[in-house]
Amino acid sequence: MVEYVGFLAAILGTICWLPQTLKTWRTKQTKDLSLWANLLILATVTLWLIYGILLGAWPLIIANAISIMFIGAIVTAKLIYK
Amino acid sequence: MVEYVGFLAAILGTICWLPQTLKTWRTKQTKDLSLWANLLILATVTLWLIYGILLGAWPLIIANAISIMFIGAIVTAKLIYK
Numbered sequence: 001m002v003e004y005v006g007f008l009a010a011i012l013g014t015i016c017w018l019p020q021t022l023k024t025w026r027t028k029q030t031k032d033l034s035l036w037a038n039l040l041i042l043a044t045v046t047l048w049l050i051y052g053i054l055l056g057a058w059p060l061i062i063a064n065a066i067s068i069m070f071i072g073a074i075v076t077a078k079l080i081y082k
Numbered sequence: 083m084v085e086y087v088g089f090l091a092a093i094l095g096t097i098c099w100l101p102q103t104l105k106t107w108r109t110k111q112t113k114d115l116s117l118w119a120n121l122l123i124l125a126t127v128t129l130w131l132i133y134g135i136l137l138g139a140w141p142l143i144i145a146n147a148i149s150i151m152f153i154g155a156i157v158t159a160k161l162i163y164k
Contacts, residue, residue: 002136009129016122023116032114034105040098047091054084 014063017070030078038078042071096145099152112160120160124153 024030045067052060106112127149134142 002133005129005133005136009126009133012122012129013126016119016126018119019122020116020119023119024114027114029114032106032109032111034102037098037100037102037105040094040101044091044095044098047087047094051084051087051091054087 010063014066017067021070021073024074024077028081030081033078035078038075042075045071092145096148099149103152103155106156106159110163112163115160117160120157124157127153
């Protein structure tokens, strides 16, 4: 039960960024997005990736590598489409 | 070292939402925010809160309770200021 909740949270925590990434690149509108928030979120998932690498925990590595791509794409759009 | 990276990631993962929450409520502009993404993020941190409660893990409970307030405020603004 506990592991199931954690597993579901990890899966959801990876795919949750996708709608924002798709919306931002489709509309090319980033005015309402906070650059600071997205940079801090990117730093957070990068730290979780490093944590996963240090522990050799593949689920953490894979989930956070995917998150970095999604959030990195949002940050990139924010920097390009000011 | 490993614990330090995880601790830093947990702290950063809590405060990272604050700039978006402040920006959204200050500007009342939510057009570029994805409602789906923010609802999924809210569901994710709620699951991590439940996970923390099931484990009796206070750092998880406190960090995710704070995140729920920040992200809940973003979702609320998105629903009010369409």
